[in-house]
Amino acid sequence: MHSIAPTLPLALLLAASIPAASALAEGTDQLNTTQALRINTLLYVDIVEPSTETIQWNGAGDVELTSPNGTFVARLRPGETATLEAFNPGAFQIRVLQGQVVGIRWDVDVNGLEGRLFSYDWAFNAGAFSEDRATRASFYALIPAGNDSDTAVIELKLDGLAGFVYNINANRTGVDGPDAGRSVPMYGHTLTPEFPIYLSPPARATYSRATPNVYGLDYIGGVSESVYGELIDPCAEVAPGESFGRFQFESSVSGTFHLQCDLDQDGVFDASSDADLLIVGDALAGLNTVLWNGEHLGEPVAFGTYACRVQINVGEFHYVGSDIETSYQGMRLFEVNADRTRSPLAMFWNDSAVQSAANTMPNGEAGLVTSGIDGMSSGSYEAPAEANTNARAWGSFTSSGKGNVS
Numbered sequence: 227m228h229s230i231a232p233t234l235p236l237a238l239l240l241a242a243s244i245p246a247a248s249a250l251a252e253g254t255d256q257l258n259t260t261q262a263l264r265i266n267t268l269l270y271v272d273i274v275e276p277s278t279e280t281i282q283w284n285g286a287g288d289v290e291l292t293s294p295n296g297t298f299v300a301r302l303r304p305g306e307t308a309t310l311e312a313f314n315p316g317a318f319q320i321r322v323l324q325g326q327v328v329g330i331r332w333d334v335d336v337n338g339l340e341g342r343l344f345s346y347d348w349a350f351n352a353g354a355f356s357e358d359r360a361t362r363a364s365f366y367a368l369i370p371a372g373n374d375s376d377t378a379v380i381e382l383k384l385d386g387l388a389g390f391v392y393n394i395n396a397n398r399t400g401v402d403g404p405d406a407g408r409s410v411p412m413y414g415h416t417l418t419p420e421f422p423i424y425l426s427p428p429a430r431a432t433y434s435r436a437t438p439n440v441y442g443l444d445y446i447g448g449v450s451e452s453v454y455g456e457l458i459d460p461c462a463e464v465a466p467g468e469s470f471g472r473f474q475f476e477s478s479v480s481g482t483f484h485l486q487c488d489l490d491q492d493g494v495f496d497a498s499s500d501a502d503l504l505i506v507g508d509a510l511a512g513l514n515t516v517l518w519n520g521e522h523l524g525e526p527v528a529f530g531t532y533a534c535r536v537q538i539n540v541g542e543f544h545y546v547g548s549d550i551e552t553s554y555q556g557m558r559l560f561e562v563n564a565d566r567t568r569s570p571l572a573m574f575w576n577d578s579a580v581q582s583a584a585n586t587m588p589n590g591e592a593g594l595v596t597s598g599i600d601g602m603s604s605g606s607y608e609a610p611a612e613a614n615t616n617a618r619a620w621g622s623f624t625s626s627g628k629g630n631v632s
Contacts, residue, residue: 287324
């Protein structure tokens with residue numbers, strides 16, 4: 227009961243737009259003043275040469291600066307600059323001690339250098355759901371790309387993203403637990419921010435990636451011990467809700483695995499549909515074991531033999547946006563290449579768990595339920611975003627819709 231999918235060298239990577247040469251700081255120059263940071267947002271700044279590089283803060287209220295090892299450096303008032311020669315290089319943390327204000331600039335300046343400011347969890351208060359509070363900025367995720375030496379960069383290119391109070395983070399699987407890879411209501415679900423997200427293409431990225439190989443997919447069913455705690459040799463089956471089976475496979479690199487089983491037996495592995503089993507998780511270089519309880523979407527899978535496959539993605543990126551009511555014209559994903567050109571990426575999603583709350587977008591359409599089995603191409607970087615064509619879109623610049631508390 228197994229088959230192996232062709233390996234894919236890269237899935238869902240984003241690219242970065244080149245900031246204007248005149249920008250000397252990072253913050254509202256990229257986001258505009260409608261995206262106000264919430265209190266206690268944690269920012270980070272990459273410092274390479276502490277002997278010559280400094281950090282300056284501008285905005286509403288003070289920030290607290292600590293070194294990479296957690297040592298207090300300074301409390302900076304607006305316009306103040308911290309010298310860093312007494313500290314080691316690395317990511318310095320900035321804690322925002324006062325919520326920023328819509329219409330007021332905030333920024334962090336490292337000697338006019340770009341690609342230094344990031345956060346693992348961007349927390350904003352735009353003050354309204356309306357289109358005039360939306361952002362058309364880009365975010366750049368720095369992601370591991372198969373090993374310890376390669377890092378790739380993904381741009382989340384926005385056109386009309388409007389929440390009120392919302393968060394942006396990224397990881398390799400999506401929400402925690404069995405709903406990984408799907409859109410879900412916020413309540414009853416958690417997420418774990420993983421990747422640093424920059425406002426400009428990160429200076430420390432290598433813009434390179436490894437090529438994955440996956441082999442040896444196998445399935446072992448049955449229970450691992452009796453009711454008396456005695457070990458039992460596994461059988462070829464699994465009793466839903468009572469025992470666990472094990473999928474095993476070998477990967478040449480670390481990355482993200484997509485384990486799929488063709489439960490509707492139509493010969494198509496469709497990750498965008500709820501008809502097939504999809505398990506998403508972290509893959510390690512070497513042997514991987516994935517437990518399965520014989521259930522799909524909380525229901526026992528009917529007795530039978532099913533074709534399954536596993537796919538390893540290097541540099542997979544899941545944008546996890548919390549409580550964002552509108553994305554119109556929409557968002558697109560691009561890989562940033564070493565020469566700073568952009569390569570369009572296919573976007574994949576499954577909104578079936580939240581689609582019942584979808585409303586009509588300004589173009590008269592509803593946001594699509596799924597991306598389809600082949601995904602939606604982001605198209606040419608220079609082309610404008612077009613909802614439901616080359617851009618993932620939803621919402622109507624109101625407080626309702628499938629993005630609300632999702």
